[in-house]
Amino acid sequence: MATQPPSDPNADPFTSIFSQTHSRIPDDTVFFAIFPDSSLSNSFYSSSSPSLALQSLHLEILHFLSPYSSFYIWQHEPFSLSISSFLSPSCLCSSKSPLPHLHGKLRFGDNIEDEWFTVFLLFLISRQFPSLSIRVWDNDGEFLLIEAAFHLPRWINPENSGNRVFIRGGELHIVPKSRLSNPNLIDSLKFLTYYESESRAADSIQKAVKSRISDYPERARRNIHQVRVRVPTSVAQVLKHEPCLISLAVEGFYDRDIDTMKYAAKMEFLSRGREEELVCMVVKMSRAMYAQLMQQKFQAPKCYPMPVRGDDAGAYLEAELGMKIVCGFEMMYQLRRREGEEGKGSTWNKYKESLERSGYFEGLLPGSKEYKRLMEKAEEYYRNSTLFTRTSELMSAPVRRIDEILAMPHSADDFQSQEVPPSDDDSWLYDGENDLNAALQERQKEMDLYNAKHKKKQKLKEPQDAGPSSDADFGDFDLGDIAKTMQAFVDKMSSYKGAEVPENRNLEEVDLDADRFFKDMESVMNRHGRQDNASDVETEEASSSDMDFEDGCAWEMNLKMRSDIMEPSADNEDGEDTFMRSYSDALNEELKNTTLEKSFVRANDHSNKNEGTSRDMEEEFTPVDVDVNLVKSLLDSFSSQEGQAGPASNLLGLMDHPLALTSESTGSLGYTFVCSRELPVEQDSLLLNGDVKTGLVLVDIVNGFCTVGAGNLAPKQPDKQISTMVEESVRLARAFCDKKWPVFAFLDSHHPDIPEHPYPPHCIAGTDEARLVPELQWLENEANVTLKCKDCIDGFLGCMEKDGSNVFVDWIKNNQIKVILVVGICTDICVLDFVCSALSTRNRGFLAPLEDVIVFSRACATFDISLHVARAVKDAIAHPQELMHHIGLYMAKGRGAKVVSEVFFSALQ
Secondary structure (H helix, E strand, C coil): CCCCCCCCCCCCHHHHHHCCCCCCCCCCEEEEEEEEHHHHCHHHHHCCCHHHHHHHHHHHHHHHHHHHHCCCCCCCCCCCCEEECCCCCCCCCCCCCCCCEEEEEEECCCCHHHHHHHHHHHHHHHHHCCCEEEEEEECCECHHHHHCHHHCCCCCCCCCCCCCEEEECCEEEECCCCCCCCCCHHHHHHHHHHCHHHHECCHHHHHHHHHCCCCCCHHHHHCEEEEEEEEEHHHHHHHHHCHHHHHHHHHHHHCCCHHHHHHHHHCCCCCCHHHCCEEEEEEEEEHHHHHHHHCCCCCCCCCCCCCCCCCCHHHHHHHHHHHHHHHHHHHHHHHHHHHHHHCCCHHHHHHHHHHHHCCCCCCCCCCCHHHHHHHHHHHHHHHCCHHHHHHHHHHHHHHHHHHHHHHCCCCCHHHHCCCCCCCCCCHHHCCHHHHHHHHHHHHHHHHHHHHHHHHHHHHHHCCCCCCCCCCCCCCCCCHHHHHHHHHHHHHCCCECCECCCCCCCCCCCCCCCHHHHHHHHHHHHCHHHCCHHHHHHHHHHHHCCCCCCCHHHHHHHHHHHHHHHCCCCHHHHHCHHHHHHHHHHHHHHHHHCCHHHHHCCECCCCCCCCCCHHHHHHHHCCCECHHHHHHHHHHHHHHHCCCCCCHHHHHHHHCCCHHHHCCCCHHHHHHHHHHHHHCCCCCEEEEECCCCCEEEEEECCEHHHHCCCCCCCCCCCCCHHHHHHHHHHHHHHHHHHHCCCCEEEEEECECCCCCCCCCCCCCECCCHHHCECHHHHHHHHCCCEEEEEECCCCHHHHCECCCCCEHHHHHHHHCCCCEEEEEEECCCCHHHHHHHHHHHHHHCCCCCCCCEEEEEEEEEECCCECHHHHHHCCCCCCECHHHHHHHHHHHHHHCCCEEEEEEEECCCC
């Protein structure tokens, strides 16, 4: 039995069609709904006619918007509102209990400006009527959140954003998840009414969204294009009385097909054809409409009176553009008249699709006898429905209005006497690349800032999570990380191939290690017989296992285990626990008189000791801190290698620890570790996009300090820290020169007869030692680069001239530099001295307009002299590279400089 179409002639299938869960929202339409606070109160429902209140609000809103939108030519349809009540509920906002409100939809087509102008109007409405809550969405869902994607809280996503995003009081509001986890529409509206301040979106989100509509309505006015055209008198008459009908004419022309082209060829609507005189007039349309007309080639119908192409190209262009408008009117008029009579169009097509989805045609072949019978029956029901009546009225309205206008007296003389202004400049149609690039740059800037912040957060997390620290923290080295990696290495279950180095992986799925699980179980069962500090160690180990429970689950599991397993029994007390305590006492007693006790580092926590003999012995033989002893042993072993290969460096190298690759100054590692913890240097990320005038300062990146074997103070062998400094400095210099930004390079250069105590002769003027490293020698030919030789440690003092002027100060002022980015060698000597002098001069007001001095840690380096080398050289002192590099950065930051670990450039800059 075939499925029947609606049997009630008055049944409105519109709701059933468009409320289908599988129906797709149009790609080119924006929807909005306006909910007054009064609709949530009982008094609103008890009033004699709730719809009267909505009607009054409807008129107030339209009257308020009139000055802002009356001039505007919409692409397809104007901004409008409809009333949704109990008798005529809206299909736009599904709800089990229909909530009276105003709603609307606007098709913007190819003109995205219509959508954002609509958003602007909705914000205006909410500001004027603060007791309204407004929703707006399109096929992308809550598209306002897309504009603020880089500023949203982490919890919000497309899946949970429903009924959360509203416009209210001229602000964007997001109902927080912490207050309503899965809100329905009414719950969210009530929350907005009573807790408005809690739902207001953050300032960064407000700024991102409002920046998109900040230049309206002026932008909407700029979007209107006036153009001179030559059209028949009848079309001029229509456009004179209804300028907005140009949108339907352009739509008819742009969306034409083979069937509608037949209407243009016959010109039945303009039956007088060649008899009608062409008149000149100005037509207002959106820029999108103008582009649609101009970019399409179209041959005029034979019956249309096109002028001959002559010397007056402007007049011919006016006639050609007018011809396209006339053909659009002809096609639109005939199509709407036909669909108005049939009551079909796109609405009928959707109704038909709904019947097909419901199985009404039973899979019959289109064109078959039974299929035609069912189709006729469906058409009969459709013609008897209210949807047919509404569609007919909607399609026929422009036709009736055109007929009314043409029925009025009119002639060519009505337009001949009018002065016609020239067309607007349409260079925007061909020079849109600049606007596009500006928009792309704005987006790229947002992405760069977001990525920079993200990387900064990752850098801050790295020392706490896993893996080595950043280069800024004593050369990618973390003593605590060694213990963690070694523990993971020992705990790893090996294959038949033997012991394997653990990989740093983030597995999304739970990988249950059975042996580890039972160890954790045993630790819980035996916890009552251990010291509290030992218990804490077990808990910490268990939490770092592959079983990553949530806090709540872990708490419940521990509680259950304690209650179910740790119930003391006579057997447990007299058996296993007593044996373990006795065994521990005996073992400690044996070790008490040996030297083994003095060879280990002890734990500091002596609290909560067990009573009796065990407590007395434990006071004499405190627990061993396994992690500290492990790290100490590894460092001692590594130090004894004196920079050569050995078991400690091999083992740490396999586990990807940079300790195996650092300098031979092993004795300083412990001090570096202490400094990084006691004297931390917090570092940010820097994004350079050209907004602030920035200069690059290169300090002594010369052969005598950086090239292996180049001089007395050059590295004797390849140095990772110095190599990284050179690579980063070259990257920055390339970027600055590509952008023609100012660069200042100090070159350490000394007279051979004037030594620089306490250092041996170095960087002698005129030698290769005093030249930039080969990777940077191309700077000598760059116009934006200033080179300055100096014969002292502090480059700022080295810039002093005999007349009292300062080359560096002049460079700052001449280029109006507000920020300098400092890189070079040595971090704790030349770089630090220059930074301190620049900061002091800035603080005294002698270095305007300079505001910030920034040190890029990864592009700075210093030299390395280990203790055993210093002892073998007369008058030499130890200079551990990592330690002194860290101290240099710490001192610079303490004096007021900013320290960064990453420098990014805007990709589109």
